[in-house]
Amino acid sequence: MLKNFRLLILLVLVLFLAACALDKGGYTPPEKHPVDAELPPKPPICVDCHEARNEDFNWAQYNHTIFFGQDHRLPASRQNNVCSMCHTRSFCNDCHATRVELKPSDKNPTETFRRMPHRGDYLSRHRIDGRVDPTSCFRCHGNPKTASNCARCHG
Amino acid sequence: MTGVGQLVPRWFFCGLLTLLLLLPSVSFALSSNIELEAIQRSFERDVSSQSERVLPGYGFLKLELKDITASGISFHGYAWGRYDITDSKYFDNQAEGELVYGYLEYRKKFSTLRARLGRMHVFEGVANETVDGLWAAGSVTPKISLSGYAGQPVGLSSTNGRGGDLILGGRAAFHGSDKYDVGVSVKFSNNDGDAADRLIGVDLSWALPKDMTLYGISKFNTDASSFAEHSWELNIPVAEFTLKPFLQYYDYDSYFGTGDSGLYPGVGDKARLPFRNLAKSGESIAILGLDSFWRKSETWNLGAKLKYYTYDQNNNSQYLSAVVNYIGEQHTQTGCELGYMNGEAANNNYLLLRLYTYQDQLPEKFLVDFISSDLVYALYDQMIYNKDSSLFLSLGAGKHFFGDALDLKLSGDYSVDPFYTSDLRATLSATYYFGRGR
Numbered sequence: 286m287l288k289n290f291r292l293l294i295l296l297v298l299v300l301f302l303a304a305c306a307l308d309k310g311g312y313t314p315p316e317k318h319p320v321d322a323e324l325p326p327k328p329p330i331c332v333d334c335h336e337a338r339n340e341d342f343n344w345a346q347y348n349h350t351i352f353f354g355q356d357h358r359l360p361a362s363r364q365n366n367v368c369s370m371c372h373t374r375s376f377c378n379d380c381h382a383t384r385v386e387l388k389p390s391d392k393n394p395t396e397t398f399r400r401m402p403h404r405g406d407y408l409s410r411h412r413i414d415g416r417v418d419p420t421s422c423f424r425c426h427g428n429p430k431t432a433s434n435c436a437r438c439h440g
Numbered sequence: 441m442t443g444v445g446q447l448v449p450r451w452f453f454c455g456l457l458t459l460l461l462l463l464p465s466v467s468f469a470l471s472s473n474i475e476l477e478a479i480q481r482s483f484e485r486d487v488s489s490q491s492e493r494v495l496p497g498y499g500f501l502k503l504e505l506k507d508i509t510a511s512g513i514s515f516h517g518y519a520w521g522r523y524d525i526t527d528s529k530y531f532d533n534q535a536e537g538e539l540v541y542g543y544l545e546y547r548k549k550f551s552t553l554r555a556r557l558g559r560m561h562v563f564e565g566v567a568n569e570t571v572d573g574l575w576a577a578g579s580v581t582p583k584i585s586l587s588g589y590a591g592q593p594v595g596l597s598s599t600n601g602r603g604g605d606l607i608l609g610g611r612a613a614f615h616g617s618d619k620y621d622v623g624v625s626v627k628f629s630n631n632d633g634d635a636a637d638r639l640i641g642v643d644l645s646w647a648l649p650k651d652m653t654l655y656g657i658s659k660f661n662t663d664a665s666s667f668a669e670h671s672w673e674l675n676i677p678v679a680e681f682t683l684k685p686f687l688q689y690y691d692y693d694s695y696f697g698t699g700d701s702g703l704y705p706g707v708g709d710k711a712r713l714p715f716r717n718l719a720k721s722g723e724s725i726a727i728l729g730l731d732s733f734w735r736k737s738e739t740w741n742l743g744a745k746l747k748y749y750t751y752d753q754n755n756n757s758q759y760l761s762a763v764v765n766y767i768g769e770q771h772t773q774t775g776c777e778l779g780y781m782n783g784e785a786a787n788n789n790y791l792l793l794r795l796y797t798y799q800d801q802l803p804e805k806f807l808v809d810f811i812s813s814d815l816v817y818a819l820y821d822q823m824i825y826n827k828d829s830s831l832f833l834s835l836g837a838g839k840h841f842f843g844d845a846l847d848l849k850l851s852g853d854y855s856v857d858p859f860y861t862s863d864l865r866a867t868l869s870a871t872y873y874f875g876r877g878r
Contacts, residue, residue: 346655358671383595408859410830417749
C-alpha cells in the first residue's frame, strides 16, 4: 500500500512538472473579479455583462438565480476558481468543510437573505427529508468526522 | 485545546501564530487580509436531566498573506475554536477547535499553473474533500488541463487516527472550444489501510443551440463495480425565464458504501454511521425535477422547484416549492417561500412557510445599519413527539463601526417545535477586518 501511495504521489508530481514544462496557458478566470466592473453585493446574474457563452467559458451556468444557493454543486465542481473570483475560501468553507461546529445558519443568523436550508427546526424536518432522500445528507455528512453530529442520535 | 490535539492541526496553528507574529515586520511587502470573528451564543439545554444555560464562545480567524515572495506565493488560513464558558457538559469537550484550511499557494503569473501545500478543501469532479497534502493544477495545452492532489483525508482522521489514511486523485479536462468541456476525475482513499472511496467520474458541460447547456456528472464506484450517481441538468434560457429540468440517480450500495473494513464486512469505514444500513439496502432512488426561474425585473424574482422521487423498493414522494424574492440595493432582500413535501417514502408530509427580510437601506434615524428577520413555520401531517408544527422566529440587527472595520451583529431566535417547548437563543458576533477603514 505504501508503495502504491508513493507511486501515486510521484505521479502527481510528474504531472505537475509536466504541466510546468508544457504550460501553454489555456483560459483560466482571473484570480479576482475586476474591481472596475463594480460587481454589486446583490446576487449577480453573470449574463447581464458576459455573453451566455464564448469560446472561453459558459457564464450562464454561474447565474445566481433564486435556487443557486442550493444547486451550485455541478458548476462549482468543474470550475471552482470561478467561485473564488468573488468569494473567499472561508465563505465556501463555512458550509463545505470537514468540521465546522456551528451550522451556517447559526454562524450567520442575520443573513436571512441566504435562505439557508437548515434554518429553524430542521431537527424535526430532517427526519422526513433524510428518509425521502438520504443522499442529500450524505453529500455533506458523508465521512466519519462530518457525521459525528449525526452519530449522537444515530450512532 | 482538546480537539486540536492532532499533530497536523497543531502544526498549522503554530504556523498561523508564527505568521501573525512575523506579520508586522513583513507587512510592508505583503498584501494581507485578516479577519477575526468572535461569536457568543446563549441557550438552555437539558443536560444530565436538568436545564442548564450554555454559553459557548467561538473565535474564527481568517488570514490571507499575498505575494509573500515575488514569485507568487501566498498563504491562506482559516481556523475556529470554541470554549463553553459555563462548562455545562452540553459539549463532549469544554474546548474544541479545528483548522479548516491552511495552505501555501503558488500561482504562476500569466499562467494557469497553481499549486497548494497544506490543508485545503478540494473540489475536483468526484472529490469534495478536505485534504492535508498537495494539490496542483495547470493547462498542458490550451485545450487540456490537469489537476491532481495527494495526501491524507481529514474526514477520516477521527477513526483510529491517521495511520493508513490516504487520499489521492485528480481531474483531466478537455476544453472543446465554445462547444463543450469534458472531464474525467478519480478519487482513491483509504481509511486505516482499508478502502474508503474508489470513484471515477465523468463530467460534461455541453453548449447546445439557443444558449441551452447540458451539464452533469456520473460517478462510478470501481469497488462495487456499479454507478453510484448520475446528476444531469439542462439549462434552458427563454427570454427572462430559465428552465432547468434535472435527473439524479443514486444506487445506495455504491453511493453509501465501498470497501471492506473488517468491522462491517462489505460496507467499509466511509459508510459507518449513520448511513451503513443504507449501504446494504439494495435501494436506489431516481429524482426527476424541474427548477424554473422568472426574472420579472432586476428587483423581482420568482422561482419554483418540483422534485419527484421514485425508488426501487419504497413509495414515491414529491416536493414542490415556490419562492418570491424582492432584491433591493446592497444586500436588501425580502421574500417568501412555500413548500410542500408529500413524503410517502418517509410516511409523513409537511408544509413549509418561510418569510424573510434583510434591510440595509435604513433611514439615518435608525440606530443600526441593518435589520433582519426570519420566520419558518412547518406543519406536519403526523405528530412528531405529540406536536404537529414547528415555529421559528429570528430577529437581528447590526451596525458597522470604524469605516466598516468592525461589524457588530445581534440575533435573537425563538422556536417552539416537537423537540423544544420554548427555545430562546441569542447570538452576538463581532467581526474585525484588519486594514479596513484606515
